């Protein structure tokens with residue numbers, strides 16, 4: 001059985017398809033937000049990574065971050081996995 005990683009947009013919850021062009025954002029300490037244009041599968045599941053489906057959600061992310069609304073669940077609990085990234089059995 002093969003398992004494949006499934007990603008969801010951290011903002012709108014849309015599921016990532018195989019060929020979509022998505023962005024990633026990393027919210028690291030102390031509250032720095034980095035937006036990464038190039039999708040990297042290996043980074044997408046890290047606890048501080050947000051997965052972004054497109055420009056619209058990148059704007060939403062930015063305004064949430066600027067207003068201080070943006071929180072990552074992973075930061076509050078130790079060892080929490082990134083919920084936008086799930087391994088699915090096929």
Ligand SMILES: [Zn+2]
Pocket residue numbers: 009010011012013014052053054057
């Ligand atoms: Zn989205």
